[in-house]
Amino acid sequence: MLSASVTMLGTMTVLVGYSSKYGATEGIAERIASVLRDFGIPTDARRVASVRNVSDYSVCIVGSSSYLGSWRPEASRFVRRYRSELATRPVWLFSSGPLGIAQTGAQHLREVTEARPKQFDEFVETIRPRGTQVFYGALYPERLDRRDRLVRKMPAGFEILPAGDFREWGAIEAWATGISGELVHTFAETK
Ligand SMILES: Cc1cc2nc3c(=O)[nH]c(=O)nc-3n(C[C@H](O)[C@H](O)[C@H](O)COP(=O)(O)O)c2cc1C
Structure with missing residues (x-):
């Protein structure tokens, strides 16, 4: 059974497509890809802008950082452009955003819920992902462009960001x- 699922996994390639302005989301995408590879699942982590053909992938995980x-x-353009391909594949979406260390479980839940990017409702409707997830992110002040530095200087900016x-x-x-686990299960069943 295990060898059958390993054979099936060998025929699928997973895309972890990401958009990252300063590198935090890229790191998350790379870590997700590395976990999948540890399960024997062939996986490419690539910037969404460099993906030319979604049909090359049987499964897509798409993530972006969230700004305002x-x-x-x-990242939104990518999902809209490949909407019909994504709607016919197993897809998961993730977002990286909230910053800081939550003091309580309730605060953590609230921050993750509030950081859900507004596009998720649309994408849940159009491509029916198997899951959507928000992860805490990272902010490196020295990397920020002028506009983002100014946003941080607005009232409460340093607290929120x-x-x-x-x-x-x-x-x-x-x-x-x-x-x-889901992919191993699904692809073993199709055997
Ligand atoms: C100007 C600015 C605005 C931001 N706005 C949001 C936001 O609305 N929601 C959120 O969850 N995170 C927000 N963040 C945090 C970023 O999403 C977070 O730092 C993310 O991990 C950055 O990922 P990247 O380096 O891959 O772009 C903001 C950060 C900056 C600098």
Whole structure:
């Protein structure tokens, strides 16, 4: 049974397509891809802008950082452009955004819920992903462009957008492990 699922997994390639302005989301995408590869699942982590053909992939995981409540435009464009291909494949979406260390479970839940990018409702409707997830992100002040530095200087900006790396690697790996389990199961069943 195990050898049958490994054979089936060999015939599928997963795309982890991402949009990352300063590198935080790229790191999350790379970690997700590495977990899938540990399960023997062939996986490419690529910037969405460099993906030419979604049909090359049997499964797509798409992620972007969120700025002012929205996914980055190139990530939204990607999902809209390939809507029909994505709607016929297993798809998961993730977003990286909230910053800081939540003091309580309730605060964590509230921050993750509030950071859900506004495009997720549309994409749930159009491509019916198997899951959507928001992860805490990272902010490196020295990398910010002029506009983002100015946004941070607005009232409460430094509180809402603290500097640091708040990515929760355990939660990211657990999510990727869940997807890997589903894929092993699904592709073994099609055998
Ligand atoms: C100007 C600015 C606005 C931001 N707005 C949001 C936001 O609305 N929601 C959110 O969850 N995170 C927000 N963030 C945090 C980023 O999404 C977070 O730093 C993310 O991990 C950055 O990923 P990247 O380096 O891959 O672009 C903002 C960050 C900056 C600098």
